[in-house]
Amino acid sequence: MRASRLLSLLLLLQNRGRMSAAHLAAELGVTSRTVYRDVEALAAAGVPIYAEHGPTGGYQLMAGYRTRLTGLTADEAESLFLTGMPQPAAELGLGAQVAAAELKLMAALPIPYRDASIRIRQRFHLDAPGWYHEPDAVPHLLAVADALWQDQAIEVQYRRWSPRPGEVTRRLHPLGLVLKAGVWYLIAAAHGQPRTYRVSAIVSLRPLPERFTRPDGFDLAAFWHAHVERYEQADTDEVATVRLTPAGVSALPDALGPKAARLALRTLTPADPDGWRQATVPLENVPHAVATLLRLGPDVQVLAPTQLVTHMAATIQAMARLYPA
Structure with a gap:
């Protein structure tokens, strides 16, 4: 854990230049005292890091120093598709992995490309939900995502509207998650057929011991596009x-x-x-x-x-x- 934090501290200084102990502590989720100890450890390991005192002071690396220790972990690599979407990443429990992956990617980029990516981030931001829209409460989202990663069957109590309103029990094979206009949807196979379930309508969830094999050729984006087309043509009981x-x-x-x-x-x-x-x-x-x-x-x-x-x-x-x- 400490080795990962030391690398993150090093990459922060490499990407952003001079940073105070307080700013480093906030980024790393530790105390300033821990930052002091980590800086001493990096200096003892031969990293050319030094401090400048004063109101605008802080820690920085010697000019020209760069590290290439930027390899992504498996979790960080899996989270890359959520870069630029911090809220969905946090809801899926991947906020830390996304932040670490972005930091390592920035460190690995040549300086001109890194500057271009910073310019883009400064100028474009994605905010999916509509105005005045509170996101759904999705207490079972992490459990759904975990089952999805593991190809694990689940049993859910689901609150449906039609054809007969009420709660039903379903055994599902999770195939994908979709975030549409701030609302999470689970695509899952029931009785061999993919269907769409609103995650906020899941009342309870129980992981089952069985694993399943994803259907060959299942394309999540294509399935969702067809579902939206059907829904918007009013081919629905709802x-x-x-x-x-x-x-x-x-x-x-x-x-x-x-x-x-x-x-x-x-x-x-x-x-x-x-x-x-x-x-x-x-x-x-x-x-x-x-x-x-x-x-x-x-x-x-x-x-x-x-x-x-x-x-x-x-x-x-x-x-x-x-x-x-």
Whole structure:
């Protein structure tokens, strides 16, 4: 453990130049006293490291010194695909490996390339979730990821919406994890067929002793692309039937987003004598549907499914109690 920390300290100074003991301690997750001891150990091993005192002082390496001890560990190499996505890496328990891998890669790059990569990082940042969107609670994500790495079967209690709402038990072979708009999805085989499960809907998880063999030719990206295509064409049971006023129809793009609104608008029925029109709206789950449709206020009435009608009514009644006439 200490050897890895000493290498990280050396690479930090090589990549960033002069750094104070406090900054080094924060990067390495140790105390300043530990940094002092590590610096002494590096100096005793022949590393040309020295300190400059004063407000802008700190530790730095002699000009021209570079180490080539930058080999990646297996865990660091596996985590490389998450560089640039610190939040997902942290959720998967890979934050430390990603940081170490990036540090070693930067140290191994020639100076012109390293400068270019720093410029890119200073100018571009990926933030996947939408505005005002709290990420799902995913207490079982690490267990899912561990089973995925090990090709290990799992048994889950899963909270589904359709075709019959409630909790079900499933034995799954995890095939992949997908992060879409800040939401984690598990792709897993059940009865030999890959299916999609929202990780936040997993109520409990139990690893099973059996290992499985991944299906030959399974392409996670291709499967997900096909799944998205099917979902966005409303080829799903997870839909709501609603009635809309003319104002509600006009507000659909703002409430649902452009794609979902286009799908809903295709299903509009002719207006009844009061001007209301019926539509089928693709929605992901009951809480999401309630929050989305409430944005339409009195210009929408939910007709189905029953669970959504019940939740809508309960939410509206609770809101009405807050504003007595």
